[in-house]
Amino acid sequence: MDMSWSPQPLTRRRTLAAATGLAVGAVLPRGPALAAAADYTNPVIWQDFADIDVIRVGDTYYASASTMHYSPGAPVLRSYDLVNWEIAGHSVPVLDFGAKYDLNGARGYVRGIWASSLAYRPSNRTFYWLGQIDFARTYIYTATAAEGPWSRLTTIGTPYYDAGLLVDTDDTLYVAYGNTTISVAQLSPDGRSQVRTQEVFRTPSSVGTLEGARFYKIGGQYYIFLTRPANGQYILKSSAGPFGPYTMRQVLLDLRGPIPGGGVPHQGGLVRTQSGAWYYLAFVDAYPGGRVPALAPVTWTADGWPVVQLVNGAWGASYPRPAVPPPPRQVTPMTGVDTFDSTALKPGWEWNHNPDPAKWSAGDGLTLRTATVTHDLYWARNTLTHRIQGPTSTATAQLDHSAMRDGDRAGLALLRDSSAWIGLKRDGGVTRVVMVSGAAMDTNWNTTHTGTELAGAPVPGGRIWLRASADIRPGAPRPGTFSYSTDGVTFTRLGPAFSMGNDWRFFMGYRFALFNHATQALGGSVRVTRFELSTP
Incomplete structure (x- = not known):
């Protein structure tokens, strides 16, 4: 969906924002200065939630993560401030993708739910989860509430590796996916089948591998947010439509992370607050505990490229809290x-x-x-x-x-x-x-x-x-x-x-x-x- 608005009467803009989760604010995606607030510390969740996709629906933020062979799969996290999170449910109720996921004659360790996508479609007020399994096919699950119940909508024969799902402003569904060769698929209006797919970008050998797609429309332009595992993040931008052509820019590379001994924050998603500020929720390799989420504010250049806000040349161990409305309740602690x-x-x-x-x-x-x-x-x-x-x-x-x-x-x-x-x-x-x-x-x-x-x-x-x-x-x-x-x-x-x-x-x-x-x-x-x- 397009994360910007043209000027409209304020009351109508607020009504649209409440319905769709989009921010009331300026057309250009340039986040305002953060309001004075207490600081938060990174990681915002010190638990294993990797390959994050993050969205906002109204005043609520949701995130999804990889779970591999664990069942149920694809947890849905919920927050009202991007800092305090709870687990609301799971998008994949059971891993019914073959006997190995039942430990029946074979095992599914390090298979199952890999980097996948979470999106919200305002036209039918429905959450969508999309992910490929075993390089064989793509599964789509839907729910009208994040906590579920979730049910399988369809399977698609093309395995959308490390997919990012975009609900465009005209309600068309697009998927960005791939490793090194990045493609975009268009889905049918009901989301049950593929209409077309097309290669849109081939990663230069000087960059190496790009994967982990997240797909956005911001200020009328299309962006595919990609990770270089496990030390970089890049972004592609197209002003000509979802099928490109795209130009590439590096967002971060070998950036010092906020956890001593941990890795470079990468492979997450961008999200806009109600006031128009932008944040990047990434994960940090932090074994033996896993891959844990860290949050940083993002600003935009005048020509429409995201810039992560650093502290002393590094992803900050702390930042001012996002300026958001008071939460309707406290989230459920993870301990x-x-x-x-x-x-x-x-x-x-x-x-x-x-x-x-x-x-x-x-x-x-x-x-x-x-x-x-x-x-x-x-x-x-x-x-x-x-x-x-x-x-x-x-x-x-x-x-x-x-x-x-x-x-x-x-x-x-x-x-x-x-x-x-x-x-x-x-x-x-x-x-x-x-x-x-x-x-x-x-x-x-x-x-x-x-x-x-x-x-x-x-x-x-x-x-x-x-x-x-x-x-x-x-x-x-x-x-x-x-x-x-x-x-x-x-x-x-x-x-x-x-x-x-x-x-x-x-x-x-x-x-x-x-x-x-x-x-x-x-x-x-x-x-x-x-x-x-x-x-x-």
């Missing part, structure tokens, strides 16, 4: 306590691959019935994950393990391509609490080791508190530690510190994970009665 008192999980949770719905339930705590017979956590279905809060945080889970059966393994993990966990082993009628380290996958995401028990202790009774603490500051491998309690008050450290790897190739950062699987036969279960994510 805190969950007692699983609803039959639906809160949107902060995502399963490792699709769960077996018959093997879990919630409402009176979270019951995890064994769904897989395996010695390999990476093959175990119904492992429930939660992002880690940076720079350091602790997860504490209270478990009722009285219904475990011989051979069962249940607990709390630090889950990634190298993993460790604290939990329970029940063998020969005896239950022990153990710390297991060294579960690992290779770069083809095949398991190379299922882990080694490094410490253990007998457990009296049927209830235990398990705790994992994680330091996810980037720049070096960081420690994760484990402890347990039999009364919820006094915790005992178990096992050595686990060194969390900071290699980028798994893409997703470490997560806390609740699991329960069998090594002998199905039938056992555990109940998680309380989970708390806390920061120091």
Whole structure:
């Protein structure tokens, strides 16, 4: 959609703005000076939300992110000020793209939901999510509310790699996509099929790779915002229409980021506030925690190119807060306590691959019935994950393990391509609490080791508190530690510190994970009665 307005009567402009999410303001996209306000600090979210697309609808901001093999996929974040965010829901309710996403004979690690697009279409008051899966085809989901329910609108045979969806001012739908060779597709008026597609730009060899398209119409001109992974951002501009021709300009390259030890902010989206100010919400590579969002103000040159506002030559660790109306309510914190008192999980949770719905339930705590017979956590279905809060945080889970059966393994993990966990082993009628380290996958995401028990202790009774603490500051491998309690008050450290790897190739950062699987036969279960994510 076009993010500018020609002069109109103010009341009509306000009505249009409320309906479409576009700003009341001048035609030219030149942001005004920020009003004096308290500063915000970067990252605005210290959790793993990568490949960000960000939009505004009325007075509300929404963002989408990649989730790879986690289900449900494509979280929708919501904010009223671009600084404080909550998770509203997920655009992809289930990864029904093949058996590997069910851990059924194959695995979908580092596949699934990659860089995709979130848009809002004022003509039918509908949200659209668009993304390609497995380089095979493109899926489009829609919803009339960000929290859902979301449903599949269509599939398109062209896989729109790293796509950006544009709703033009005449309501036409366009998609910018591609790696190095950038193309634009036009969709049918109902959004269900492709009308045409055309190459519009070929990246010069001197630049390298460009991908991660975001598509905008600003001040009557078309822009395709592209990333050079993982250290640059470029933009293409066309005054002749969505199919170009386009000219290119560098937005940033090798820019110092706001997180010590982290990478260059890149691959995000541009968004305009109600007052006409512009911001760039990007992500910073910050492993072992993942890729975390950072926000910076943007101004525009007289000839229509965006300029990120720097602090001492770097992406600022802090900036004045965006001048926006007071929020209608406070957003839901991404930390805190969950007692699983609803039959639906809160949107902060995502399963490792699709769960077996018959093997879990919630409402009176979270019951995890064994769904897989395996010695390999990476093959175990119904492992429930939660992002880690940076720079350091602790997860504490209270478990009722009285219904475990011989051979069962249940607990709390630090889950990634190298993993460790604290939990329970029940063998020969005896239950022990153990710390297991060294579960690992290779770069083809095949398991190379299922882990080694490094410490253990007998457990009296049927209830235990398990705790994992994680330091996810980037720049070096960081420690994760484990402890347990039999009364919820006094915790005992178990096992050595686990060194969390900071290699980028798994893409997703470490997560806390609740699991329960069998090594002998199905039938056992555990109940998680309380989970708390806390920061120091």
